[in-house]
Every structure is written in C-alpha cells, then in structure tokens.
Amino acid sequence: MKLEDSIDLTRVGPGTVMGEFMRQYWIPAAMSSEVKADGDPVRLLILCEKLIAFRDTSGRVGILDHRCPHRCASLFLGRNEENGIRCVYHGWKFDADGKCLDMPNMPPNRDFKDKVHAKAYKTAERNGLIWVYMGNDQENPPPLPDIEANYIAGSEIWCLQRECNWLQALEGDIDTSHVGFLHVGSLTPDDLPEDHPMRPTVINRAPEYEVRNTEWGAMYGGYRPNEDGQTSWRVAHYMFPFWTQTPNARFATRAIARAWVPMDDEHCMLFDISGGVDEGNPAYISTRKTGELLFEKFEYEPATTDWYGRWKCRDREFNDWGIDRQSQRDGVQFTGIANITIQDQAVTESMGAITDHAHEHLSPSDQMVARTRRTLLAAARAWRDKALTPPGSRKPDVYMGARAGSFLDTPSVSLEDAYKAQLEKAVRWTSEG
Structure with missing residues (x-):
C-alpha cells in the first residue's frame, strides 16, 4: 500500500479524508446505561474530538464539545442540573442542543445568551445504545442505520477499548483463517461436539474464499469441505464506515454487529451488539465435549474519568496481555491467552499503534482485507473529491442485507446462492420487531 493510502485510511481527525467521511454517518457513542439523568457528565473521545455526554432531567442526552464557549473551561466539571449543564x-x-440558557455573571442589560451556543451534536438512542451524528449538516441528519442486531429486544451490548488504530482492529474481524490458529490452534476435532460451528475450522485450517462488493461494503465466504460431505461456509461482512459482522455465530438464529469507533488515531472503542433465539454467541460460550469452557472471560480495569478511562481490559500490553507461557506450551491455549477477545486484542495491538503497511506481505487469505481497504478508500475519496454521498449513510435499509454466521450447504453452490438460501430461512429482526 502507498503511504498516502495508509494515511488516508488511518487518520480520523477533523479535516482528514477518513475523519470527514465517518462524520457523515451515525456513530455509536456510549451505552445508554453509562449516562444517567442529572448524573455526572461522561468524557467521550471520538474522531479526535474531546466531548462530554450528559443526560438532562427529562432524559435527553446531550453530546457537546467539552469546552465552554465562554473561556474554554471544561464542561466535564459542570453541574448537570434542571435540564442543562x-x-x-x-x-x-447550556441545554442538550448547546443553547445557552443562562449567563448569571452578566448584568441583565449585558446578557447576550441568545447569541451563544456550545458546539453540540445530534444524538439518538435505540435499544440501549446512544448514537451521535458529527456531520456538518446538523439540521438534516440521516436516519439511523438499520443494523439488525440493534433491533433485537434485550440484545447484549458490551464495549472494549483497544489501544491501536481502528483499521487494524477492524481487520481482525474480516480475516477468517486466523481462527484456526489464534483461537483454536490447540484443538482437535475430537475436542468439539459434532454440531459446533468451529469444528469445520479445526478439521481444515486453510479455507478457500469468495469475496464480493456489496451495497453495504463487502462480504466474504470462507468455505471448506465438511466431514459429512457438505460444504462448510463462514460468511462475514464489512459495513460502512467501521462495522463488521463476524462468522462465529449460527447464521439462522443470531445477529451480530461490531462497531470499531475511532477515538483518535491510536485508540478505538469496540461496541459489540448481538442477540438471537439461540443459546448465545458460540464465540463466548463455547465448550469442549467435556463441558469445559474453551475461553475464559476477561476482566475490566476499574473505570476512571479520564479520556481513556472507559472499558479498558485488565490485560493489556503492559503485562503481555496476560499470556501464560505454560498454557501455551501445554496446548491448553495455542496463544497462552485465555480469552478469545483478548487473543485478538493482543495481536492487533502488538502491530503498533498504527501498523506500518509497508512491512506487510498480503496473501490470498487476505482477499477480504485488501478488498475492504480498496472499497473504503474509494468511497472516502469520492466523498472528498466529488461530494458523492457516502454509501449507506442516507439509505439505512441497505444494512438489512447483511447477515453473518456459519452454515452447511451442498457442494458446488456459489456464495451468492448459498447466502440467499440461508437468508430466506433465517430469523430476521427489523424496526417492527
């Protein structure tokens, strides 16, 4: 990749190619549970902008530049009271829209509050998630995207901060061949139940691929022969601008979406949303035939109020992500790292804060990574150079075409035909339920 391409893809501050592109979309900002009515303001760092979130007395959420427009003191120190900060x-x-409500240090004849606004962004809430729209057209924001997982009543949402650039974090989700090594490299087929969705990966760790461009971004199907003669598919998606759907869940009964929201160039926040009619995401509840969990849970650091204080894992680079070399040697975990999510976190953070792509040697197993980079870069530059509407930003229903997971199908069926057939049989969720 050219240096210019790498810079355009990874830098996200105001005025950058990717930063301005992402500002045309609604962005997950926080879980609804993080922001309490008349409670403490919460520091948010999104696309290199320092913001504060607060929920007013009536329940409205405001997301504002943390600097008071008077003398730039931080509104994080502010009093959240009587429908304003x-x-x-x-x-x-100021109210949730940034309107100045009161200037008590000014004589009444000098008051000019009607002429002052704090910089505020449009917000929305849906099913436990607070969204923010940071585009310039605050009077005409697009609709929220039709992310299927965010329509499931009672869907599970969890967050995790990753200390690296958003792109390399996202790319771990669209690389299917690493699963056979990083996550299940120490397993044999006999370790897993016959219907386990990861069993085909253990049987054959070198899948073939089909990759396609889509309205929502790109999709791939990793496929391999299954032991019963069928073809095992693992289908997953990249969705504009920073969303993935991963293939570890059962396609027919579960929906997942993962947002890799850039905090700044060297930190991002994962929002993992999933739900379904089955027992849960196999990636997190998987067991061996013995009933023993494949992966342990990770633990969070106690939250702090600084810009990087939310949703940090206890195991990070400072302690080598909790690696247990004896576990690695004994084959308990291929990596020696007990949690599946932290296994991903370790390898992506180990690449450095921003990967130097000049050192890469991509292979056929990286088709989806390469396709996603090209697709994203082309769309972002088309917005910059031609003002072409970013894909999906004003057409929220295109995201409903995306569904990820694993399934079996008859041999010699194309990705398109296999995907269409499975989609028609799957349980689906929409705004109507």
Whole structure:
C-alpha cells in the first residue's frame, strides 16, 4: 500500500479524508446505561474530538464539545442540573442542543445568551445504545442505520477499548483463517461436539474464499469441505464506515454487529451488539465435549474519568496481555491467552499503534482485507473529491442485507446462492420487531 493510502485510511481527525467521511454517518457513542439523568457528565473521545455526554432531567442526552464557549473551561466539571449543564467557572448554562440558557455573571442589560451556543451534536438512542451524528449538516441528519442486531429486544451490548488504530482492529474481524490458529490452534476435532460451528475450522485450517462488493461494503465466504460431505461456509461482512459482522455465530438464529469507533488515531472503542433465539454467541460460550469452557472471560480495569478511562481490559500490553507461557506450551491455549477477545486484542495491538503497511506481505487469505481497504478508500475519496454521498449513510435499509454466521450447504453452490438460501430461512429482526 502507498503511504498516502495508509494515511488516508488511518487518520480520523477533523479535516482528514477518513475523519470527514465517518462524520457523515451515525456513530455509536456510549451505552445508554453509562449516562444517567442529572448524573455526572461522561468524557467521550471520538474522531479526535474531546466531548462530554450528559443526560438532562427529562432524559435527553446531550453530546457537546467539552469546552465552554465562554473561556474554554471544561464542561466535564459542570453541574448537570434542571435540564442543562452549568459551567462551574462563571455559571453559564447550556441545554442538550448547546443553547445557552443562562449567563448569571452578566448584568441583565449585558446578557447576550441568545447569541451563544456550545458546539453540540445530534444524538439518538435505540435499544440501549446512544448514537451521535458529527456531520456538518446538523439540521438534516440521516436516519439511523438499520443494523439488525440493534433491533433485537434485550440484545447484549458490551464495549472494549483497544489501544491501536481502528483499521487494524477492524481487520481482525474480516480475516477468517486466523481462527484456526489464534483461537483454536490447540484443538482437535475430537475436542468439539459434532454440531459446533468451529469444528469445520479445526478439521481444515486453510479455507478457500469468495469475496464480493456489496451495497453495504463487502462480504466474504470462507468455505471448506465438511466431514459429512457438505460444504462448510463462514460468511462475514464489512459495513460502512467501521462495522463488521463476524462468522462465529449460527447464521439462522443470531445477529451480530461490531462497531470499531475511532477515538483518535491510536485508540478505538469496540461496541459489540448481538442477540438471537439461540443459546448465545458460540464465540463466548463455547465448550469442549467435556463441558469445559474453551475461553475464559476477561476482566475490566476499574473505570476512571479520564479520556481513556472507559472499558479498558485488565490485560493489556503492559503485562503481555496476560499470556501464560505454560498454557501455551501445554496446548491448553495455542496463544497462552485465555480469552478469545483478548487473543485478538493482543495481536492487533502488538502491530503498533498504527501498523506500518509497508512491512506487510498480503496473501490470498487476505482477499477480504485488501478488498475492504480498496472499497473504503474509494468511497472516502469520492466523498472528498466529488461530494458523492457516502454509501449507506442516507439509505439505512441497505444494512438489512447483511447477515453473518456459519452454515452447511451442498457442494458446488456459489456464495451468492448459498447466502440467499440461508437468508430466506433465517430469523430476521427489523424496526417492527
């Protein structure tokens, strides 16, 4: 990859190619449970912008530039009271839209609150998730995207901060051949129940691929012969601008979506949303035939209020991601790292804060990674150079075409035909339920 391409893909601050592109979409900002009515303001770092979130007395969420427009003191120190956030420096108060409500340090004849606004972004909430729209057209935001997993009542949402660039974090989700090594490299087929969705990966760790462009971004199907003569498929998606759907779940009964939201160029926040009518995501509840869990749970660091204080894992680079070399030697875990998510985190963070793509040697197993980079770069530059509407940003229903997971089908069926047939049989969720 050219250096210019790498820079355009990875830098996300105001005025950058990717930063301006991403600002045309609704962005997951926080879980609804993080922001309490009349509670403490929460620091958010999104696309290199320092923001604060607060929920007012009536329940509305405001997301504002943390700097008070008076003297730039941080509104994080502010008092969340009576449907507004009040700066503690001089008492100026702002509502969730950034409108100045009060200037108590000014004589009435000098008051000019009607002319002052804090920088505020549009917000929305749906099913436990707070969204923010950071585009310039705040009067005409697009609809929220039709992310299927976010329509499932009672869907599980969890977050995890990753200390690396958003792109390399995302690319781990669209690389299927690593599963046979990083996650299940120490397993044999006899370790897993016959219907386990990861069993075909253990049997054959070198899949073939089909990759396609789609309305929502790109999709791949990793396929291999199954032991019963059928073809095992693992289908997954990249969705504009930073979403993935991973293939470890059962296709017919579960929906998943994972947002890799850039905090800045060297940190990102994962929002994992999943739900279904089955027993849960096999990636997190998998067991051996013995009933023993394949992967342990990870633990969070206690939260702090600084810009990087939310949703940090206890095991990070400072302690080698909790690697247990004896577990690695004994074949308990191929990596020696007990949790599947932290296995991913370790390898992507080990690449450095921003991967130097000049050192890569991509192979046929990286088709989806290469396709996603090209697709994303072309769309972002088309927005910059031609003002072409970013794909899916104003057509939320295109995301409903994406569904990921694993399934079996008859041999010699194309990706398109296998995917269409499975989609018609799958349980689906929409805004109507």
